[in-house]
Amino acid sequence: MSDVHVDEPGAVVEEHAAPHVHHPGPREYVRIFFILVAITALEVAIYFVRDTIGGWFLPILFGLMISKFTIVVLWYMHLKFDDRRFARFFVMGLAGATTLYLVVLLTLKTFLD
Amino acid sequence: MPDPHREHFPGPIHQPPLVANLEAIQPHELVHLPHHPKLQHHFDDMAQQIDASTLGMWVFLVTEIMFFGGLFAAYLVYRHASPEGFAEASHHLNVTWGAVNTIVLIVSSLTMALGVRSAQIGAPAKTQVAWIGATMVLGATFLGVKAIEYTDKFTHHLVPGPNFHWEGKHPAPAEIFYSLYFCMTGLHALHMIIGLGIMAVIGTMAWKKQFDEDYYTPVEVAGLYWHFVDIVWIIIFTVVYLIPTAPAGK
Numbered sequence: 001m002s003d004v005h006v007d008e009p010g011a012v013v014e015e016h017a018a019p020h021v022h023h024p025g026p027r028e029y030v031r032i033f034f035i036l037v038a039i040t041a042l043e044v045a046i047y048f049v050r051d052t053i054g055g056w057f058l059p060i061l062f063g064l065m066i067s068k069f070t071i072v073v074l075w076y077m078h079l080k081f082d083d084r085r086f087a088r089f090f091v092m093g094l095a096g097a098t099t100l101y102l103v104v105l106l107t108l109k110t111f112l113d
Numbered sequence: 114m115p116d117p118h119r120e121h122f123p124g125p126i127h128q129p130p131l132v133a134n135l136e137a138i139q140p141h142e143l144v145h146l147p148h149h150p151k152l153q154h155h156f157d158d159m160a161q162q163i164d165a166s167t168l169g170m171w172v173f174l175v176t177e178i179m180f181f182g183g184l185f186a187a188y189l190v191y192r193h194a195s196p197e198g199f200a201e202a203s204h205h206l207n208v209t210w211g212a213v214n215t216i217v218l219i220v221s222s223l224t225m226a227l228g229v230r231s232a233q234i235g236a237p238a239k240t241q242v243a244w245i246g247a248t249m250v251l252g253a254t255f256l257g258v259k260a261i262e263y264t265d266k267f268t269h270h271l272v273p274g275p276n277f278h279w280e281g282k283h284p285a286p287a288e289i290f291y292s293l294y295f296c297m298t299g300l301h302a303l304h305m306i307i308g309l310g311i312m313a314v315i316g317t318m319a320w321k322k323q324f325d326e327d328y329y330t331p332v333e334v335a336g337l338y339w340h341f342v343d344i345v346w347i348i349i350f351t352v353v354y355l356i357p358t359a360p361a362g363k
Contacts, residue, residue: 026227033223037216044212047355058356065351069344076226076340083164086171093175100179101186110193 022081032075039068151328159327170334174341181345184300185352188293191286198286202279203353205271206294207262211354214258215346221251222343229336232319232329241319241332248339249312252305259302266291297349304342311335 024032043064050057074080079087105111149159156162192199228244230236270278273292281287315335318324324332 023230023233026230029223029226029230033219036219036222040212040215040219043351043355044208047208061351061355065347068347072222072340072344072347076222076343077337082167086168089168089171090175093171093178097175097178097182101182104186105189108190110190 023078024075024081028075032071036068036071039064039071149327151323151330163330163333166330166334167337170337174337177341177345181297181300181348184293184297185348188297188352191289191293195283195286195289198283199290201281201283202287202290205266205269206354207265208354210258210262211350214255215350217251217255217258218343218346221248221255222340224248224251225336225339229329229332232324232332233326235324235326238319238322238324241324242316245312245316245319245332249309249316252309252312252339256302256305256309259298262298266295294353297353301342301345301349304345308335308339308342311338 043061046053046057046060046064053060073090079090151162152159153162156165224244224247228241228248231241231244266272270276271291273288273295277284277288277291279287312335315331318331
């Protein structure tokens with residue numbers, strides 16, 4: 001936002017400040033990339049040994065999917081670093097959509113029988 | 114030499130304040146530095162402009178969540194109604210191609226993030242264009258792989274409609290599965306095509322040196338869009354390609 005200060009008597013300078021960017025650097029982006037690739041490799045590996053894993057197959061797969069989703073949103077989409085209002089807005093939207101569709105699914109008795 | 118202040122105001126010397134009383138400043142006393150040429154008149158400064166644009170993009174992305182959420186909900190309802198049929202139908206999906214496309218999109222997210230950063234730090238136009246161009250190439254690669262998959266489905270008569278042919282035990286659920294498959298992946302691919310168009314515009318702007326440390330809003334919001342398309346695919350890959358499959362060997 002604007003910084004106002006006195007440069008000389010009688011003259012007030014209103015600066016149009018450059019935005020301060022606190023986003024990750026290239027090294028951090030590459031590190032996140034390798035983490036995402038590793039999680040994807042794990043997902044595919046789990047897919048091929050799903051008989052061994054049995055009932056844990058779905059929870060593990062969903063856990064990995066949600067972790068990839070979260071990592072992309074936090075680092076690549078900068079929610080971790082940007083104004084908190086963006087994060088609040090996104091989480092509110094996500095929670096709203098999830099609630100709405102859960103209500104729809106329950107209305108259709110999708111998981112009740 | 115006698116101090117004039119001391120002559121008129123005996124006692125401690127008062128230094129003039131470093132920061133003026135803002136309420137006492139008259140508008141004509143303000144000296145404005147030249148505006149950034151890209152600053153719209155209704156914003157105070159570039160930071161506010163970037164914040165407003167980014168918030169606008171997040172609002173749009175929330176509507177996109179609702180949009181794709183409906184498709185995922187429909188998929189869950191039908192999958193729950195016929196798990197065997199969906200498992201049988203999903204055997205024709207190629208997990209390898211799905212995984213390849215996932216990696217391609219993750220690489221494209223990396224190049225996009227680096228493209229946004231190059232604009233933010235005011236890197237040379239060539240660097241900005243290179244990252245955006247790499248993102249476009251990867252996006253086109255994704256669509257190419259998708260075309261290979263779609264061709265395979267056409268060849269095997271797995272496109273819902275009069276020509277749909279299924280030799281398994283559950284033809285009706287299989288047709289519903291492929292209806293949802295084409296809806297979800299097709300709409301995602303449409304988003305990719307729109308993304309490529311946006312990237313073409315952004316790349317052209319970068320080539321014309323329109324971005325610098327103070328003005329990079331278009332790259333920033335285009336990046337948000339691109340990453341969102343990436344996370345939608347992350348969900349599609351898990352839900353459609355990996356989950357509905359019956360246990361191995363069955």
